[in-house]
Amino acid sequence: MIVLRELKAKDAPLMLEWMHDAEIQRSFKRRMADYTIDDVLAFIKKAAFPDAVSTGTDLHFAIVDQADDQYLGTVSLKNIDLENSNAEFAIVTRKTVHGKGIGHEATISVLKKAFNELGLQRVYLNVFSNNERAIRLYERCGFRPEGEFRNHFIIDGRYVGWKWYGMLKDEFDENR
8 A cells, every 4th residue: 555745855766766767767758867866855855845835836746655655656746737727647656566556546646636635627647659558557547538749759769659648527536
């Protein structure tokens, strides 16, 4: 079982683990292979909840094992737009927990926060069209396809599409 909590400095080494994992990085536009522990600590400091809530732009949660508080990944609501009641969703988990349902549980938990605590109407995400594993997770959680920018990026010398997914509060409530 997992819980979501504020990111802490002690999470930095395990965050750096996925940032330096070539397989995980293939799923990201932004390459993080050069990030240092200082870069991660600066991100954690910037992501502190009081600051994030007051600015209303991003909320980053550590996904942790409830038993031992070990960092398993990060799940985020980014670009929070309170005026238009929407936010962008993002998630990454350490490779050691892939296939264990952690991503699904964390996604549902953060969607509950988005719709029930923040009062958002819509949560959206984007994903490389060849990231089948992530797409399965998103669809299983109830995100619906909204479109694709075909051949939008060149990744490792090949064109890759950029798919958009979204979920409305009513759709989330229906699925629960």
